[in-house]
Amino acid sequence: MNGLNFGLTIALASLLTSCANYPRLLSYPFDPGGRSLNSAASDLTPQIAGRYVVFTSDRFNRQNIYLFDTATRSIVDLPGLNQFDAIASNPDISDNGRYIVFTASRQGRTGIFLYDRENRQSRNLSANLQAQVRNPTISADGNTIAFESSANGQWDILVYNRSGDRLNIPQEPR
Template identity: 60%
Template structure:
């Protein structure tokens, strides 16, 4: 499925009638639509985050749908880190994603204001997947394989687990 169709499907589920977004095609990969592989698009507010192999490695890109341009992400994409499953806060300032190095996956948080990349699960002895982030960027939920089973964990933006009370039924 092309990125454009995926976006249309995502937005179509949010309204009563689907709508097709038309963004220009750029053969050099400087726009949203390109001849390169785009994967796992997620939209929050006016921002769309996705993974693409435009520069010969699996990097994260952020697209501003209002300004219709890619947003610079200095310090985010590293050659030794395989990035997957990004999610973005509604204001576009915080990106969370799974990064893999040497077979170990961790959850990373990127702050656009400070251009800092932080490993949130460095001390978690588990594989992680499928992160999502709250609209304000303060809370991250993700799946973690601990002791042979997958659980949902919730962390704050500083990498500290949050204890979410569960009321018995």
């Protein structure tokens, strides 16, 4: 092994050991009833935070958002999140599992919604935007939500706080 390869190997080894929890392999038994993480349904866009895995699935012939708790090894009930007149997708979750941000399409209009598991309510953060929106993500502490918006005729990233107020992030010229 030459010096360059040895240095690269050491750098990769230190990088991998500093990420002790990643990548993680989650291995749960298959459940044909859809009550576990692994089922016969199409499960899309999984995101993991802390002990939770949030994902979109077409279980029970309908695309909804599901939350799996790795500690209890079960699907968590999300009352008020999935609506009959909306198609939910692209979920993300805060580290403590309280807040879930997602995209939902209702009557041809797509919005970015924030669901609070404590009060069991969803709120449309992008209701006042006259634009298409997509790909939401939430900070680990659940205080900040970022998503893409076409408000300026191109895809820009908007940042909101949990209350639904847009944050003005200063942009430094480079």
